[in-house]
Amino acid sequence: MYFNFDSTYLSLPEKFYERIHFQGVSKPEWVVKNEELRKSLNIDGDFDETLLQILSGNQWNSTPFSQAYAGHQFGHFTMLGDGRATILGEHLDAQGNRWDIQLKGSGPTPYSRRGDGRATLRSMLKEYLFSEVLHDLGIPSSRSLAVVKTGEKVYREEIHEGAILTRVMKSHIRIGTFEYARYFGTQDDVETLLNYSVNRLYPELKNSTNLALAFLEKVMKVQIDLIVNWMRVGFIHGVMNTDNISISGETFDFGPCAFMGVYDPSTVYSSIDQNARYSFENQPKILKWNLARLAETLLSLIHPEEKVAIELAIQIINEFDSLYMESWYKMMFSKLGITEEKEGDSHLVDEFLEYLYQFKLDYTNSFAKLTYPEVFDEKENDFPKEMNSWLGKWKIRIENELNSNEIMRRNNPIMILRNQSLEEILKNAEEGNFSKFHNLLNQLESKKRISSIDNSFLRANPEFDSQYKTFCGT
Incomplete structure (x- = not known):
């Protein structure tokens, strides 16, 4: 069976x-x-x-x-x-x-x-x-x-x-599915799709006073959680079209995606993204834009009067920026081992990221050095001397945090899928050699045992990344 x-x-x-x-x-x-x-x-x-x-x-x-x-x-x-x-x-x-x-x-x-x-x-x-x-x-x-x-x-x-x-x-229903229902179907089709989606994915919403509005808000929140997670690990999806945004809050359609090496918010790898629409820093902005497209498909179900429906939808979409920034800072605090926000913590985050950008430091490894200093040798563990003041402030800030290292280990990956390693793995696999492919999968299983990690998955190649281009593969 x-x-x-x-x-x-x-x-x-x-x-x-x-x-x-x-x-x-x-x-x-x-x-x-x-x-x-x-x-x-x-x-x-x-x-x-x-x-x-x-x-x-x-x-x-x-x-x-x-x-x-x-x-x-x-x-x-x-x-x-x-x-x-x-x-x-x-x-x-x-x-x-x-x-x-x-x-x-x-x-x-x-x-x-x-x-x-x-x-x-x-x-x-x-x-x-x-x-x-x-x-x-x-x-x-x-x-x-x-x-x-x-x-x-x-x-x-x-x-x-x-x-x-x-x-x-969980589901392949997309924002684009709702756009299809609106543009090529009827209001009844949109309502049928809404009811089906709620029953399947969010049954807790069924008794909502305004189901369409509650659904819009729910999808916004699960998508914010998803994008914040992408930002946590330096993941760039590369093609955030509305047909690639699931209402279930799952990442999918891995075409021109990649992980960022050197920290630069404007990073784009996709060969087809000529105007950097889907750059690393633009991902939350594009998500908000996509959610506005979802809201448009639901207007007739939010309220029979279009003007009122638009006002109600705008109220939900206008919550995006504050919800995203709150969630993003909470995530960044966790990456630094901070469990409860105090005055000055947001500046500590901003300052660290500014140093990463200024000195062209690796995004993943910079947080990993704070979290897993035993993995890197003494020379690699060194940050630029200009960061000594920041490091001193950070150490003082977390010295009374009881679970700082535990929370940092949960939020800071020791390894990601490096671009040069990926290309080598895929080239070898196309030639019939899957040893590196399976080695990577084994590393995912063994990474909790820090000493057994293959160094090739920890080291970035900034020169390679600076020229790297990804393709859809369709």
Whole structure:
């Protein structure tokens, strides 16, 4: 049986999805298998031949479907949809939690337009790594159950091996799904989608006086929590279009993403982000912009009079800045070992970040040096002498904090996915050598044992990063 499917999304009007009949692939082969995730989801059996056929789209006992949605891509609205992804079904685990099981790269759908619906091995391995690294860092994210080679070639700028990723999420409903309902459906469609989304993800809201307004506020808060977590570890998503923003507050669609090395708020790696719309520092601003687009889709449900609806929605959106800054400073205090804010703490944070920027210091390692001094040698542990005054103030500030080191260890990663290491891992994997790929995954398991960490995952290469460009891989 493998999966315990109960696909409630199919209860929505048919305009929200298309049922899919897979073309299948010629020669499926396991590449990566996530045994820990399989067990936690209570998926029966092992990664055997039957499961291989299911996760390659060669056989299934469910009603696969692809979702319709729209979105603002780099600020411009367009009709979209799952062009290379199909949901096998919604799997219920032993605790009754519902999970979308999606095959990404499984072939064309009615939303593919001129695309082939396939994916390259490289892009699927990249998504696998990023989703698992973010999960390990305590950040809500899609998960990766497996990567399967298809035995077929995929044509992009070059010829690549084809692959399918099995992606797991609480839900693939996006802000763009609501935009689709508003622009291509009716008010009833928007209301049906709202009620479905609340029942599925936020049932505690069902008795709200104004359901649409309560939903908007809830999505804003879970997305603020998510973006603050990205800022905590220096993660740059790279393509925060409204179709890539989940209402469940999960990170997903790892295309041109990367982790920032040297601290520079204006950092952009994405080759397609010519105007730095989705730079590191712009992520909260863009989130607010995206939430305003969600608010627009809900206006008719917030209040029958548009003027009143707009005023009520604006009141919610106007809370964003203060909520975000409060959450961001609380996170930054935790990175410095501060549990209860006192006067001057925000200045301590601002001053530290200004030093990182001024001296072009590594974002992750600068906090790690404060948290795990045993990892770095004496020379590496040194901060510029100009920071001695700040270090003295910081040490005095936390000397009476009982759990400062514990809270710092929870919030400051000892390792992230370094850009140069990532490229080496993916290049080797494309050539059939997965030793570095599995080494990274093993490091995630062993990083609690500080002495066993591979130094290549701790050291940045600023020269490499300064020229580094990421691509969507579609």
